[in-house]
Amino acid sequence: MSNIAATEDHYTSTGVDNxxxxxxxxxxxxxxxxxxxxxxxxxxxxxxxAGPYPNEILxxxxxxxxxFVLLMSSLAMVMGLSYVQQGRQVLGRYWTLATALxxxxxxxxxxxxxxxxxxxxxxxxxxxxxxxFFTMTGFHGAHVTFGVIWLLILAFSRLASSFxxxxxxxxxxxxxxxAMAGLMMTETLDVxxxxxxxxxxxxxxxxxLGVIASLYMLRVPDTEPAKVxxxxxxxxxxxxxxxxxxxxWIVIFTVVYLVSAKDGAPLL
Amino acid sequence: xxxxxxxxxxxxxxxxVSGIWGWITTVDHKRIGTLYGVTAFLWFLVGGIxxxxxxxxxxxxxxxxxxPEVYNQVFTMHGTTMIFLVIMPLSxxxxxxxxxxxxxxxxxxxxxxxxxxxxxxxxxxxxxxxxWLTGDAPNAGWFAYAPNTEVPYNPRNGVTxxxxxxxxxxxxxLAAGFNFLTTIINMRAPGMxxxxxxxxxxxxxxxxxxxxxxxxxxxVALIQLQFxxxxxxxxxxxxxxxxxxxxxxxxxxxxHPEVYILILxxxxxxxxxxxxxxxxxxxxxxxxxxSGIAIGFLGWFVWSHHMFTVGLGPAANSAFAxxxxxxxxxxxxxxxxxxxxxxxxxxxxxxxxxxxxxxIGMFVxxxxxxxxxxxxxxxxxxxxxxxVVAHFHYVLFGGSLLGLWSGIYYWWPKFTGRFLNxxxxxxxxxxxxxxxxxxxxxxxxxxxxxxxxxxxxxPEGMGWDISNLVSTIGSLMLGVAVIVFIYNVxxxxxxxxxxxxxxxxxxxxxxxSIPSPPxxxxxxxxxxxKYRDDFWYKKYPELAHDxxxxxxxSEIQENHEVDHADIHMPxxxxxxxxxxxxxxxxxGGFIPFAGHWVVCAIGLVIFIWSFLGWSYEPVNG
Numbered sequence: 074m075s076n077i078a079a080t081e082d083h084y085t086s087t088g089v090d091n092x093x094x095x096x097x098x099x100x101x102x103x104x105x106x107x108x109x110x111x112x113x114x115x116x117x118x119x120x121x122x123a124g125p126y127p128n129e130i131l132x133x134x135x136x137x138x139x140x141f142v143l144l145m146s147s148l149a150m151v152m153g154l155s156y157v158q159q160g161r162q163v164l165g166r167y168w169t170l171a172t173a174l175x176x177x178x179x180x181x182x183x184x185x186x187x188x189x190x191x192x193x194x195x196x197x198x199x200x201x202x203x204x205x206f207f208t209m210t211g212f213h214g215a216h217v218t219f220g221v222i223w224l225l226i227l228a229f230s231r232l233a234s235s236f237x238x239x240x241x242x243x244x245x246x247x248x249x250x251x252a253m254a255g256l257m258m259t260e261t262l263d264v265x266x267x268x269x270x271x272x273x274x275x276x277x278x279x280x281x282l283g284v285i286a287s288l289y290m291l292r293v294p295d296t297e298p299a300k301v302x303x304x305x306x307x308x309x310x311x312x313x314x315x316x317x318x319x320x321x322w323i324v325i326f327t328v329v330y331l332v333s334a335k336d337g338a339p340l341l
Numbered sequence: 342x343x344x345x346x347x348x349x350x351x352x353x354x355x356x357x358v359s360g361i362w363g364w365i366t367t368v369d370h371k372r373i374g375t376l377y378g379v380t381a382f383l384w385f386l387v388g389g390i391x392x393x394x395x396x397x398x399x400x401x402x403x404x405x406x407x408x409p410e411v412y413n414q415v416f417t418m419h420g421t422t423m424i425f426l427v428i429m430p431l432s433x434x435x436x437x438x439x440x441x442x443x444x445x446x447x448x449x450x451x452x453x454x455x456x457x458x459x460x461x462x463x464x465x466x467x468x469x470x471x472x473w474l475t476g477d478a479p480n481a482g483w484f485a486y487a488p489n490t491e492v493p494y495n496p497r498n499g500v501t502x503x504x505x506x507x508x509x510x511x512x513x514x515l516a517a518g519f520n521f522l523t524t525i526i527n528m529r530a531p532g533m534x535x536x537x538x539x540x541x542x543x544x545x546x547x548x549x550x551x552x553x554x555x556x557x558x559x560x561v562a563l564i565q566l567q568f569x570x571x572x573x574x575x576x577x578x579x580x581x582x583x584x585x586x587x588x589x590x591x592x593x594x595x596x597h598p599e600v601y602i603l604i605l606x607x608x609x610x611x612x613x614x615x616x617x618x619x620x621x622x623x624x625x626x627x628x629x630x631x632s633g634i635a636i637g638f639l640g641w642f643v644w645s646h647h648m649f650t651v652g653l654g655p656a657a658n659s660a661f662a663x664x665x666x667x668x669x670x671x672x673x674x675x676x677x678x679x680x681x682x683x684x685x686x687x688x689x690x691x692x693x694x695x696x697x698x699x700x701i702g703m704f705v706x707x708x709x710x711x712x713x714x715x716x717x718x719x720x721x722x723x724x725x726x727x728x729v730v731a732h733f734h735y736v737l738f739g740g741s742l743l744g745l746w747s748g749i750y751y752w753w754p755k756f757t758g759r760f761l762n763x764x765x766x767x768x769x770x771x772x773x774x775x776x777x778x779x780x781x782x783x784x785x786x787x788x789x790x791x792x793x794x795x796x797x798x799x800p801e802g803m804g805w806d807i808s809n810l811v812s813t814i815g816s817l818m819l820g821v822a823v824i825v826f827i828y829n830v831x832x833x834x835x836x837x838x839x840x841x842x843x844x845x846x847x848x849x850x851x852x853x854s855i856p857s858p859p860x861x862x863x864x865x866x867x868x869x870x871k872y873r874d875d876f877w878y879k880k881y882p883e884l885a886h887d888x889x890x891x892x893x894x895s896e897i898q899e900n901h902e903v904d905h906a907d908i909h910m911p912x913x914x915x916x917x918x919x920x921x922x923x924x925x926x927x928x929g930g931f932i933p934f935a936g937h938w939v940v941c942a943i944g945l946v947i948f949i950w951s952f953l954g955w956s957y958e959p960v961n962g
Binding site: 205 | 451526527554558564
């Protein structure tokens with residue numbers, strides 16, 4: 074017993090890894106965080122004194138699609154973790170990357186939705202609906218963004234032992250950014266305006282090809298189980314976080330888009 | 342592992358770094374505990390000076406020592422400082438020192454996160470107090486009621502400092518909460534089941550559950566207020582459909598658990614001090630533990646008793662009155678447990694015990710006045726009067742602070758290897774106890790007589806003059822008592838030899854089984870725990886029979902010759918400091934005029950750099 078270091082994760086009283094336990098405690102805490110935003114939204118329902126009101130602006134079909142995308146990202150997360158647990162690192166990494174990409178697509182929908190609302194005239198300053206809607210979904214989006222960065226780091230940065238591998242990781246990151254830039258040029262998102270569609274689509278495709286090419290060259294043989302455990306733990310932690318953020322979105326989707334989609338001007 | 346090359350940003354320092362960098366890079370829970378304690382004491386002096394200013398202003402009617410504007414700033418900062426920068430971090434100092442020692446661990450679960458908590462706390466406190474330099478200290482009370490905190494009514498930057506400083510302190514508390522909960526749940530010595538943990542550890546666990554669940558709420562409330570102030574949202578703006586009462590709900594939904602965050606650590610300390618000096622096990626361990634849990638649980642259902650005069654209606658008021666009165670039950674149980682512990686014990690009177698006993702008495706007074714304003718009609722008379730000030734000083738000063746002082750005298754030999762002088766300690770205790778009552782007892786009748794709180798002065802001829810003068814004299818004597826304490830600390834560090842043995846008080850818990858001060862790895866061999874108060878029964882195995890059933894086969898463990906080179910402690914790290922610094926700079930950048938987006942960007946760069954460096958830092962070496 075004497076040479077067990079304080080932070081080594083071999084022995085714990087409950088048998089649960091310290092980091093995993095802390096992640097659960099953090100998620101418990103985060104429930105109260107989102108709970109407070111959601112409670113504020115519900116308390117302030119139907120209290121906007123000026124438009125646009127939810128029934129004029131919320132687009133359920135589009136958000137259903139983005140919700141579906143986020144749910145599918147959780148499926149990809151499960152696949153990724155499952156492959157890593159089997160020691161099949163390559164597939165595990167592809168699924169992890171797929172999770173992050175689906176998360177990015179969800180964020181793209183959110184960017185679109187926010188900018189669309191702003192065009193129509195709903196900002197956080199317009200009315201109490203805008204105030205509560207943008208802060209709640211915005212902080213959820215920030216959580217998704219953090220999760221995407223975490224997953225990208227997990228997907229790319231493992232086993233960066235040689236110079237070539239480091240360069241390939243760098244190349245894959247650049248490719249992701251190029252692909253994102255391409256998506257932003259498209260008219261639907263229109264974050265970078267006035268770009269011809271052909272340019273936007275070709276930049277996107279170049280980016281995606283770059284990701285695939287660098288990942289293909291980065292592929293590593295499946296590792297022996299002893300080495301897997303650490304990677305598995307890391308991915309499991311990210312997975313817990315990702316599923317949690319996903320669940321929070323289901324609540325927000327229900328509360329905002331399903332429950333209050335018909336909310337209009339207050340009956341004074 | 343060896344094939345993986347880590348991107349190194351700064352080389353991780355070796356085991357020992359000397360001087361100031363040693364303190365900055367430390368991840369040792371004992372050193373971090375000391376940092377918390379010293380910093381909190383310095384803030385205590387700041388908050389104390391603010392208190393004296395308030396009392397000097399109120400010593401006479403129609404005094405003009407402080408202008409009403411400055412008075413608002415002083416009482417706001419006094420409250421904020423004492424709650425967030427003194428009582429909470431002083432408790433955190435005890436958590437840091439004692440949690441690993443009492444559960445038989447070598448460190449907390451996440452040593453670097455622990456260091457980060459301290460730095461975020463320090464920089465948060467500095468950010469909050471920087472507001473003095475700009476002349477706009479926060480001025481809306483520690484509860485910062487909207488819409489008084491909204492830009493139209495409070496256009497200067499004080500409230501923004503308050504919001505951002507508290508956000509940083511909240512992050513520090515949350516990180517510490519995750520860390521201590523994980524440590525207590527996961528790093529107990531073999532054999533130490535939950536019901537064998539010392540009461541202090543139990544109370545620490547309850548407090549950290551409260552921190553982890555209550556702080557996200559204030560985080561959101563502060564975000565909302567900040568967005569209202571900086572970005573023009575309408576959370577608390579009635580003109581646009583917002584509701585200032587929503588702030589009150591959010592704030593007190595955090596604020597009431599917060600008061601248990603402040604008192605439960607002291608209750609834990611007293612529950613360790615009394616058994617030791619009565620040479621008896623704590624009376625009704627299970628009851629005292631479950632009462633603590635009950636207080637933590639019920640604490641979530643009483644927040645609206647701070648809002649009885651808002652007009653929530655008789656149904657809500659009655660419900661919250663009942664739940665508030667319910668809390669008196671587990672609290673009363675604890676009081677009787679402590680008395681039962683003293684009863685029939687072979688009591689050894691020390692400064693620590695005196696503070697602990699005074700804690701019981703003063704807390705009972707504060708608790709009883711608390712029950713009087715659990716009743717809405719009675720509260721309607723007391724709201725915003727000095728009666729309330731008297732109440733919460735009896736529980737915060739007479740409760741929390743006396744309990745913490747009891748802990749300081751009790752564990753000082755363990756922390757430093759030296760005793761605090763008992764004779765000076767008696768003077769410290771006597772002066773504190775007398776002056777405390779002199780200061781705060783008159784406030785009871787001042788309040789019942791109608792003297793309002795948070796008002797800079799009062800007219801002559803209200804019959805309040807003498808009581809206020811007495812109170813001010815008492816507060817000056819409290820200042821003297823603090824000087825006596827400082828003298829005691831200096832005297833015992835310069836003059837008292839390092840005479841403390843492992844177990845100077847004949848203690849009961851694991852921290853007394855190791856040298857004073859403990860080596861940096863704490864335990865030569867991680868102890869195996871068999872009983873509640875395990876160390877006591879290892880010393881007196883013949884007592885184990887009748888108290889706890891099991892056989893008396895527990896023996897004092899042979900001190901095996903342990904090769905200390907085998908014990909791997911986590912290495913120091915620069916990143917917690919820089920992560921905290923980056924965060925503080927980033928947050929500071931949000932303050933209009935003083936801040937700038939460039940400041941935010943600089944902070945963000947430092948933050949990301951330290952975050953990546955932290956993530957890739959090798960665990961050892």
